[in-house]
Amino acid sequence: MDFDDTADEAAYRAGVRELLDQHAAELVRLDSGEEAADAAQQERALRQTQRVLAEAGLVGVSWSREHGGQAGTLAQQAIVNQELARARVPTLINHIGLGMCGPTVVAHGTPAQHEKYLARLLRADDVWCQLFSEPASGSDLAALRTTAVLDGDEWVVNGQKVWTTLAHVADYGILLTRTDPDRPKHAGLTMFVVDMHAPGVTVRPLKQLGGQSDFNEVFFDDVLIADSERLGEPGEGWRVALTTLLNERVAVGGGGNDLGLSIESLATLARDRVPQLPPDRQVLARQAVGRASVAALANRYTGYRRYTAISRGGLPGPEASAGKLAGTAAAKLVADAGVRLLGDDAVYSRGPDSDDGRWQRNQAWLPGIAIAGGTDEVLRNIIGERVLGLPPEPREDKTAPFNAGSRS
Ligand SMILES: Cc1cc2nc3c(=O)[nH]c(=O)nc-3n(C[C@H](O)[C@H](O)[C@H](O)COP(=O)(O)OP(=O)(O)OC[C@H]3O[C@@H](n4cnc5c(N)ncnc54)[C@H](O)[C@@H]3O)c2cc1C
Structure with a gap:
């Protein structure tokens, strides 16, 4: 895959930036300083943000038109994700609908279910x-x-x-x-x-x-x-659930998007913080930043390769599990390096939505992501069995009736 935008992709990216600028006043921003008074207000604002983006054609970019999407490529979806992150728009409120439930309804739902649910899901009319x-x-x-x-x-x-x-x-x-x-x-x-x-x-x-x-x-x-x-x-x-789980692993780690904070934000923090450290700690800090960046870059590029395969007609397979595993590990290294760079300042933050708490919040949040949608251990089992062809774990209860034995 060519990691630079093609001419078409560069034009698409410019169009996305223009749309985000046009709608800037209608979108919730991270660290906007205008914190919502309560959870209900925050929820309304997040639903409205997704609705505005959907109406601008920036949600469900790679979904077919029949299902309310834009019939775009996965590369275009990746560009929108990158530009939303750049514009500091928070994760869309309906991210579980978009990443997991929607694709499951598309794959296994009836035409009546498609009609009833998909357009409303894209607009966050329903979460x-x-x-x-x-x-x-x-x-x-x-x-x-x-x-x-x-x-x-x-x-x-x-x-x-x-x-x-x-x-x-x-x-x-x-x-x-x-x-x-x-x-x-x-x-x-x-x-x-x-x-x-x-x-x-x-x-x-x-x-x-x-x-x-x-x-x-x-x-x-x-x-x-x-x-x-x-x-x-x-x-x-079970077959329907596997569609959801495969999409979850791609949505979480397989798309080449940085899972937590980006390497670029880490580099910005390091440029600011490293010169303030004593010389012996500067070396260690540079090494931590280097290690995290290598892991995150490898994950990003592997994700792009997977995206390319999928956009050429392949389906997310067991390899998607490796994406989530590697993505979570890389994101943890990035968050740990960020918190180390903050040093003693890491104990301070202005509040849950403030920019200066984001390294600490990421460090606290990522272990949960390593559990959600399949723990690291379970994903390693899947990689061992389905990707590497190793002998499977003994599973004696796989063929017995569910209500037999201790469960009845
Ligand atoms: C942030 C977050 C969001 C979540 N959101 C959702 C959601 O929206 N919907 C939903 O349905 N669930 C959700 N979950 C639940 C998640 O899917 C489960 O927590 C996860 O599948 C692990 O199950 P468990 O918590 O029961 O742990 P267990 O399955 O009890 O695992 C306990 C430990 O044993 C290990 N283990 C288990 N089996 C094996 C094995 N065969 N080989 C090796 N080690 C093993 C595990 O790796 C783990 O370390 C979420 C979890 C988190 C943390």
Whole structure:
């Protein structure tokens, strides 16, 4: 891949910058100094930001026109992502909808579901969440226990999910359930779209160490879901979930975007901070910055190569897992180097949205990203088995009926 913009890409980038300038006053910015009075106001502002960007043609760039997108290339999507970061626009509020739920609805939904959901998802008229993990099934997702039982043309859902990012603001979710406990664990699952405002859905935010609540517990008590809201066939939920998970690993680490703060921001910080250090510590600081930059650059370029393969018609495969693994590791090195450069000043910050706390926040946030969407250990297993062809882990429960043995 050529790492410089082609003439077309440079023209596209200039157009994106112009659109972002035109709409500057309507967009939320990181560290704008205009902090929202409360969470509800912040949510409204973030929804409005995504709506403005969608109307300007900057959301769902690589989605087909049929699904409300711009039918652009993945390289154009990467350019938009880079320019949004450059303009200090925060992560889009519907990032889970865009990265994971939307592609799953596109791949497995009916034309009626496409019509009902996709355009509204792109505009953040509806925010989406992903309801997979449960208290006793994270890495071993196929062991989940939330049940859906068919009653006429509706399914009755009971159970609990946990760590559901954005459930507290979400309008819809994709929900993985067990519909046939007599079949082996992977074969008895079915996926649905669930209305998060339906009777029987209770969302309880989980408070994090930093004071914020990004994710939630979600309880389902006799929640009714119409059969027309099923995604894929009954019993095909695992196949549908794999679409979501592969897209998640690409969205998180596989696209060549810096996961945390960019190498360029680290270089700016280092130019400012290194000369202030005693000479012996200057050497160590330069080495830390160098190590982090090499890892982040390697990840960025590997991601571009993957993008090129996908844009030539390939699908995200098991290699996407390597992208998330390498991307998280590189981002952690960058954040650690930034916090080291700040030295004693790292204990101060003006508040959760201020620029001067961003190195510390990244350092605190990245270990969670190394867990979400498949932990580092699980991704190493996938790489070992599916990319390198090593012998698989023994999985005795793979073929037995789910309700056999200790689970019944
Ligand atoms: C920031 C964040 C956001 C999240 N958002 C969502 C969301 O929106 N929706 C959702 O459904 N879930 C979400 N999750 C949950 C996430 O998917 C799970 O936390 C993750 O899959 C791990 O599951 P677990 O927490 O149950 O840990 P466990 O699966 O219990 O793992 C515990 C430890 O054992 C290790 N381990 C487990 N199995 C193996 C194995 N076979 N080989 C080697 N080591 C193993 C793991 O690596 C880990 O270190 C989120 C998590 C985080 C941190």
